[in-house]
Amino acid sequence: MYRHLEHRLAEGILQTLHRRHPGVTLPTAVIEQPPKVELGDFAIPTFPFAKPLRSSPLKIAEEIRAEAGPIEGVAEMQVAPPGYVNVKLDRTWMAAALATDQKPPTEIPPGKILVEHTSINPNKAAHIGHLRNAILGDTFVRLLRYAGREVDVQNYIDNTGVQVADVVVGFTHIEKKSGAEIEALTRQPRFDYYCWDLYARVSHWYEQDKQNLQARLQTLHAIEDPNSETAAIADLISTAVLRRHLETMDRLDIEYDFLPRESEILHLQFWDAAFAKLKERGVLFYETEGKNKGCWVMRRAGTSKNSVGKDRVGTGDSPVQPGDNVSEEDQKVIVRSNGTAGYVGKDIAYHMWKFGLLGRDFAYRKFYRYPNQHDCWISTTPPDDRNPEKDHPHFGDVSEIYNVIDARQSEAQNTVIEALRGLGHNEAADHYTHFSYEMVALTPRCAAELGYTLSDEDRARSYIEVSGRKGFGVKADDLIDRLIDSAKKEVDSRHPQLTDEERLKIATQIAIGALRYFMLKYTKQSVIAFDFKDALSFEGETGPYAQYAVVRATSIFKKAGIDPDEFSRDVARNISPANFAKFLTGEAANEIWELWLTASKTRYVVDQCIATAEPAHLAKRAFQMAQLFNAFYHRHPILSEPDEKRKQFLLATVAVVRRELIRTLAVMGITVPPVM
């Protein structure tokens, strides 16, 4: 509702100015929020209009105030020096709209959006860094869906790369296990933990004797032949670990629609199709000398087109031609001299498929069914898989994509975008968003707590990077377990009358709320220095704080014997919102009005999060709303309120805030327990 009024206001202002000053080109009106509610609900700085209108900001503000006709929902405008128009909403009108949950119609842009997130190498357990990725990605999916967009969620599985090969080496060369023995192990609970340790041992084994790296090369090569015993073992392991990852993420209510695998990108010759087009358009060129001799290379994204070429200095943006002078260090090898495509090459092919530009498709089968009966599909290769399903959803061929991938890969991501551009797919490139975020590292204290010995240098750092290769990090399931244990202790002591099952369910909701909030409260570009003390906190700016506010709101209704949703419907039907007027006017009402105003901004903040690709705004908002509510709760006893009309008004306030807070938390993937 707030967002709707903002648009209406911006238009009204511009119309007024255009009417008064025909023919003058004006910048779009900036609508801001005044620093304090007393000042108003919207603020329009008039400074930007001063120059084009050759007038003073104050005069323009006065002009807007006097000349703008009535705007529905707006009660009054005030001029504030040095140059603002402060706009006050018609509080009663607004409250009526909110209490009855009116949603102005919105235009939903056409086209499907594909969000790729998680994409963990299926060779070891997920760790806290992967949690950040999945929680950011899943929340972004929920944001888009809240805004009415159609979204496919994909989790890319690199099941044929070095990392999987390394664990295969661990099983076959270090542990010397047979296929049958490995299969038995995959049935163990938390097989991914087993791989976590083994992966670290393999890295150590390589370091001990460089000769051991031969095993990696052989294994990597063998995996590419789908009929080999090694490929079968790799598939066994990666599939089992993948299943574990899905289970881990399922604990956090994170679901996927489709799991494209690298094995299919290889077997279905996606790369060949892409390679042909890339050569044809001159995006790739064959290097005939230097260290990249014999490779097909591409200009690295972000390197200047005319910084190196001897005869091309200053010639502008002519396209790269085969044999063009791109210095060695500006070259990105896409196809190795042995003819195999590297990671970026396969990624280009995959992204052409995402946009429906490749002319090929995966085969599909069902892989994982969630408790809510939602199916997650996986890619498959027809000759090997005799029963790919004919009746599958249509994946790919989308109009916009978001790739949740950490900041370290931004260059690779930009190279894929440049390749699309080079192929002439500017439209696709423009709708390709690298949803970049920083890593989760450990505080030195946390690292020490985990039993790692630190150098003096490490101790002085503010954070230390985790390393899957070294087995250094906090595993996702371990963290979730600890959070649940910790929450369970609190619930046990607070609600001994509940059954253990009930208490565990509540503890789980609290744990997930704490974890998801923790991962969302930092902006993406901030490195999270992880510490158990912060992550296990349930007080202050945390998920449980916001959950608790909702529980309080619910308990008021419970005590009164009223169903909050039913109450809201009754407000819509029976109670004239005009009754609210006297409780919403005047200085004393500002504090409660602020609560209503905040509650009106859900959609506004959702749009802001999407526009900036930053879910942290939403977490901030949930906390602010909970904070305002807790203060309100403390200040205004509701059930004991003697004035019946005022009591109804206060209850309506609680109902609206509760509803919007539940919605906001739901977009973050956080549910609210019945009691806390």
Added chain:
RNA sequence: GGGCGCGUAGCUCAAACGGAUAGAGCAUCGGAUUUCUAAUCCGACGGUUGCAGGUUCGAGUCCUGCCGCGCCUACCA
């Protein structure tokens, strides 16, 4: 060397598009409940937004230079 990012209170972080007195949480100290459960609330303390210039009516935000830190810069993925 080049590319990207960061530097804000003791600590961890906010402040979309340049806007009114730079805000939270934690920590520290002091207070609040016979009430709809205190996982709560109120208050105090805490700032030359790394440094120096510039643009602007206005800069934490934009530009230039410098200092410090991180990541990327593999025929790995």
